[in-house]
Amino acid sequence: xxxxxxxxxxxxxxxxxxxxxxxxxxxxxxxxxxxxxxxxxxxxxxxxxxxxxxxxxxxxxxxxxxxxxxxxxxxxxxxxxxxxxxxxxxxxxxxxxxxxxxxxxxxxxxxxxxxxxxxxxxxxxxxxxxxxxxxxxxxxxxxxxxxxxxxxxxxxxxxxxxxxxxxxxxxxxxxxxxxxxxxxxxxxxxxxx
Numbered sequence: 001x002x003x004x005x006x007x008x009x010x011x012x013x014x015x016x017x018x019x020x021x022x023x024x025x026x027x028x029x030x031x032x033x034x035x036x037x038x039x040x041x042x043x044x045x046x047x048x049x050x051x052x053x054x055x056x057x058x059x060x061x062x063x064x065x066x067x068x069x070x071x072x073x074x075x076x077x078x079x080x081x082x083x084x085x086x087x088x089x090x091x092x093x094x095x096x097x098x099x100x101x102x103x104x105x106x107x108x109x110x111x112x113x114x115x116x117x118x119x120x121x122x123x124x125x126x127x128x129x130x131x132x133x134x135x136x137x138x139x140x141x142x143x144x145x146x147x148x149x150x151x152x153x154x155x156x157x158x159x160x161x162x163x164x165x166x167x168x169x170x171x172x173x174x175x176x177x178x179x180x181x182x183x184x185x186x187x188x189x190x191x192x193x
Contacts, residue, residue: 001031001032001096001097001098002029002030002031002097002098002099002100003030003031003032003033003034003097003098003099003100004024004028004030004032004033004034004099004100004101004102004127005033005034005036005071005086005087005090005099005100005101005102005124006020006021006033006034006035006036006102007036007037007038007074007081007083007086007101007102008035008036008037008038009037009038009041009045009047009053009147010035010037010038010053010056010057010060010147011045011047011048011053011147011151012048012053012056012147012150012151012164012168012172012177012178013035013053013056013057013059013060013147013164013165013168014145014146014147014150014163014164014165014168015143015145015162015163015164015165016142016143016144016145016146017035017060018060018063018165019142019143020102020129020142021033021035021061021064021067021068022064023129023140023142024102024127025064025067025068028127030100030127031067032066032067032068032069033064033067033068033069033102034068034069034070034071034073035057035060035061035068035069035070035071036071036073036074036086037050037053037054037057037070037072037074038053038074038081039074039075039077039078039079039081040074040079040080040081041080041081042080042081042082042114042115048177048178050075052171052175052177054070054072054075055171056168056171056172057070058070059165059167059168059171060165060167060168062167063165071090073086073089073090073093074086076089077089082114082115082116083101083114083115083120084114084115084116084117084119084120084123085115087099087101087120087123087124088123091123099124100124100125100126100127101120101124101125101126101127102127102129103126103127103128103129104128104129104130104131104142105128105129105130105131106131106133108126108128129142130142131144132144145163149163150163150164151178154172154178154179155178160172
């Protein structure tokens with residue numbers, strides 16, 4: 001099976017992530033997309049608890065009828081989430097699959113900071129997506145939606161209705177996940193930690 005690996009903080013996942021999944025499933029040979037929430041960010045970014053981000057990714061994936069699924073590989077592997085380590089883990093545990101790493105043109109500019117980037121390029125192909133304000137990727141450019149902006153809106157009491165799927169918004173509201181702009185452990189931890 002040919003799978004697109006879509007890694008990220010997903011803090012929170014938003015409509016831009018969903019549009020990437022739809023676009024790739026409809027225009028490429030990818031059979032499935034695996035969302036890979038970061039377990040422990042390599043650049044020490046503050047993140048909402050892993051189980052909460054997994055649950056929000058599951059809610060984002062639901063409308064895709066099994067073509068988009070959530071992988072907890074970074075949690076299973078443990079430690080800091082380095083892409084090279086995650087890819088090696090997945091290749092070892094899923095030898096019958098081929099993988100492409102999905103990356104936005106904005107993140108591609110950080111690639112030189114990644115651990116063993118040259119070796120990583122030998123293990124997986126990269127599927128680069130266009131992002132406003134960045135060069136690279138196909139002619140189509142994904143909407144300029146960011147999790148950082150969503151968290152700022154939440155901290156300021158502004159609506160996020162047009163930026164996240166309804167189910168993700170309901171989860172955030174029900175758990176108070178980003179109350180005050182700071183990620184907090186929701187009452188419904190998924191038990192992944």
